[in-house]
Amino acid sequence: MEMGRPFRKGKWWMLRVEEGEGGIPLEVALRERMHISGRKLQKLTRMDGIRLNGEKVSLQKNIREGDLLQVLLFPDEEYGVEPEEMPLFIPYEDEHLLIVDKPAGISVHPTEVGQKGTLANALAYHYYQEGLRTKVRHVHRLDRETSGLLLVAKHALAHSILDEELRERRVKRIYLAIIAGTLPKKEETIHFPIGRDRHHPTRRRVSKTGERAVTHYQVVEEYSQGSLLRLELETGRTHQIRVHLNHLGHPLLGDPLYGGDQRWIRRQALHAHQLSFFHPFLEQEMRFTSPLPQDMESVIRQWREMDGKFTPR
Incomplete structure (x- = not known):
C-alpha cells in the first residue's frame, strides 16, 4: 500500500489518508508509512502524542480515506x-x-x-x-x-x-588520511580488536580482549615522504583509524597521542570525506562529500612538488 507523503505542521508530523489507502489499523500505518517503532509508539501514546483527526484514539482503530494521522514529532x-x-x-x-x-x-x-x-x-x-x-x-x-x-x-x-x-552499518563513512611512509599492500582490511590502554587515560590499543574493530583502507597516492589513504569504517570504535594505523607502524601524520610526525601538520591528518545513508523520511539515498581541508591539502601539495608531480588546480 502506498500512501501520501507525510508533512509537518507546527509540532506535528502528519499524513493524509488518500483514496484506496484506508482499512488498516492506525498502528500499522504509523509503523509502515511514518517509520515509528513499537517502543516509540508506546512513548508517544503515554504523552498523548498520537492523534487521528485531532482526537486520541486506539491504535487498533482502522483508518479511512480522508483521515489525518498526527504524530507529535517536534515538541x-x-x-x-x-x-x-x-x-x-x-x-x-x-x-x-x-x-x-x-x-x-x-x-x-x-x-x-x-x-x-x-x-x-x-x-x-x-x-x-x-x-x-x-x-x-x-x-x-x-x-x-x-x-x-x-x-x-x-x-x-x-x-x-x-x-x-x-x-x-548502513551509514557509510569514508575518511582521507595522511601517513608517513608506505604500506606493503595497496588495499587491505584491518581486523584488530581495540581496547583501553591501561597505561594511558585517553589512548586505545589493539588488544585480544578488546571490541571488534574493522577498517578497510586503500592507498590513493604515494609520495617519497608518505601516503594518502582512503579508509572506510565498518565499526566505530574510539580512535579506531588512529589505533589501527599506529598498530601497522604508520600513525597518522601530526597525531602526537600515537607518535605521529608533527613536522608537516600540527593535528592528526584525518578528514571525514564522505557520508552516505538512506534518509528515512524522504525515502532516498543521500551522499555528501567534503574536500580535503587546507592544512592537509598543503601537505599533499608540498609532497607532490618535492617529487616533481603535477598538482591539479
Missing part, C-alpha cells in the same frame, strides 16, 4: 547545552536532520558541565536562530582534531532510526 525541548554563536558550515539541512562540516580543533560536545566552544553549542545557537527548540543530537562522533562531515538528528525519532542505521 519543545531543552537544547542540552548553552547556545553560543560560532561559525558553522552546514552543507545540508531539512526538518529531520542536518549535515555539518566540522573544522579541526573543535570538540563535538562538552565533556564537563558548562563547557562552551563545542559544535553542540554552535548547533544550539543555530537552532535558536531558526526558532527551533530541540535537543542537540549527533548520530556519530569525530575526534576534536578530526575534520569533516557529521550527521545530526533534529528530533528523537530521527535519532533513533539513524542510530539503528549506524549500528547496522
Whole structure:
C-alpha cells in the first residue's frame, strides 16, 4: 500500500489518508508509512502524542480515506547545552536532520558541565536562530582534531532510526588520511580488536580482549615522504583509524597521542570525506562529500612538488 507523503505542521508530523489507502489499523500505518517503532509508539501514546483527526484514539482503530494521522514529532525541548554563536558550515539541512562540516580543533560536545566552544553549542545557537527548540543530537562522533562531515538528528525519532542505521552499518563513512611512509599492500582490511590502554587515560590499543574493530583502507597516492589513504569504517570504535594505523607502524601524520610526525601538520591528518545513508523520511539515498581541508591539502601539495608531480588546480 502506498500512501501520501507525510508533512509537518507546527509540532506535528502528519499524513493524509488518500483514496484506496484506508482499512488498516492506525498502528500499522504509523509503523509502515511514518517509520515509528513499537517502543516509540508506546512513548508517544503515554504523552498523548498520537492523534487521528485531532482526537486520541486506539491504535487498533482502522483508518479511512480522508483521515489525518498526527504524530507529535517536534515538541519543545531543552537544547542540552548553552547556545553560543560560532561559525558553522552546514552543507545540508531539512526538518529531520542536518549535515555539518566540522573544522579541526573543535570538540563535538562538552565533556564537563558548562563547557562552551563545542559544535553542540554552535548547533544550539543555530537552532535558536531558526526558532527551533530541540535537543542537540549527533548520530556519530569525530575526534576534536578530526575534520569533516557529521550527521545530526533534529528530533528523537530521527535519532533513533539513524542510530539503528549506524549500528547496522548502513551509514557509510569514508575518511582521507595522511601517513608517513608506505604500506606493503595497496588495499587491505584491518581486523584488530581495540581496547583501553591501561597505561594511558585517553589512548586505545589493539588488544585480544578488546571490541571488534574493522577498517578497510586503500592507498590513493604515494609520495617519497608518505601516503594518502582512503579508509572506510565498518565499526566505530574510539580512535579506531588512529589505533589501527599506529598498530601497522604508520600513525597518522601530526597525531602526537600515537607518535605521529608533527613536522608537516600540527593535528592528526584525518578528514571525514564522505557520508552516505538512506534518509528515512524522504525515502532516498543521500551522499555528501567534503574536500580535503587546507592544512592537509598543503601537505599533499608540498609532497607532490618535492617529487616533481603535477598538482591539479
